[in-house]
Amino acid sequence: MMDSVHERHRRAIVDRVPSWYRPLPHLVLPSLVGLAALIFAVTRIHALRPIELLAIPATVLVAFAFEWRVHRSVLHRRVPGLGIIYDRHELQHHVVFTDEDMPMRSARELQLILMPAYAVLLIALVNAPLAYLASRFVAPNVGYIYLVTSMGFFLTYEWMHLAYHLPEAHPIGRIRLVARLREHHRRHHAPRLMRAWNFNVTVPVFDWIHGTTWSPEREAGRPARRGSRGRSPAPGRS
Ligand SMILES: [Zn+2]
Numbered sequence: 285m286m287d288s289v290h291e292r293h294r295r296a297i298v299d300r301v302p303s304w305y306r307p308l309p310h311l312v313l314p315s316l317v318g319l320a321a322l323i324f325a326v327t328r329i330h331a332l333r334p335i336e337l338l339a340i341p342a343t344v345l346v347a348f349a350f351e352w353r354v355h356r357s358v359l360h361r362r363v364p365g366l367g368i369i370y371d372r373h374e375l376q377h378h379v380v381f382t383d384e385d386m387p388m389r390s391a392r393e394l395q396l397i398l399m400p401a402y403a404v405l406l407i408a409l410v411n412a413p414l415a416y417l418a419s420r421f422v423a424p425n426v427g428y429i430y431l432v433t434s435m436g437f438f439l440t441y442e443w444m445h446l447a448y449h450l451p452e453a454h455p456i457g458r459i460r461l462v463a464r465l466r467e468h469h470r471r472h473h474a475p476r477l478m479r480a481w482n483f484n485v486t487v488p489v490f491d492w493i494h495g496t497t498w499s500p501e502r503e504a505g506r507p508a509r510r511g512s513r514g515r516s517p518a519p520g521r522s
Pocket residue numbers: 377381445449469473
């Protein structure tokens with residue numbers, strides 16, 4: 285079923301995971317840092333007004349858009365200065381895991397699924413000034429809600445992406461919602477589709493908005509069951 289070329293390329297990449305790599309700290313520590321930042325921000329919220337809660341959907345919407353854009357334009361195109369991200373994603377993650385071979389086979393393969401451990405610090409560093417501006421110019425609570433939501437989104441992204449690549453028998457993968465979202469990501473992992481379709485990893489909101497939701501029905505020209513828009517299918521366009 286799996287061709288030997290894929291197996292050979294897969295093995296070459298997995299073999300390059302350094303011997304010092306430790307899967308458990310990579311899984312746990314960034315999540316703890318993210319949760320700590322999130323809990324800190326929650327404890328700073330005082331005298332909350334209901335209208336300030338609108339910062340949650342606003343932040344989530346921006347995060348969906350950011351996820352779609354970065355995945356399409358940075359993870360699948362070599363941008364000067366950010367080539368290492370492209371290498372990690374398209375030349376490693378997508379070579380090891382294809383639409384026909386999604387599950388991880390060992391804990392060491394977490395290195396090829398999770399973002400680098402320092403990414404959580406980068407996310408916090410990028411979001412802190414934005415949260416400060418929101419707290420200064422909108423309302424203090426809005427800044428903290430932005431921080432809570434953006435860190436929560438980052439953690440959700442990491443955990444959901446991991447869920448999609450868990451071994452087949454894992455109980456988390458059997459949850460119906462996870463299975464449905466995983467199918468969206470699995471289709472993105474098809475080499476001929478990865479540069480043009482299904483860029484959202486969490487919830488495919490901006491794939492719906494941009495018309496980049498691929499399905500077999502859509503390719504066959506049949507009415508799609510959900511999430512389809514008017515653009516004609518052109519797998520491989522970039
Ligand atoms: Zn993936």
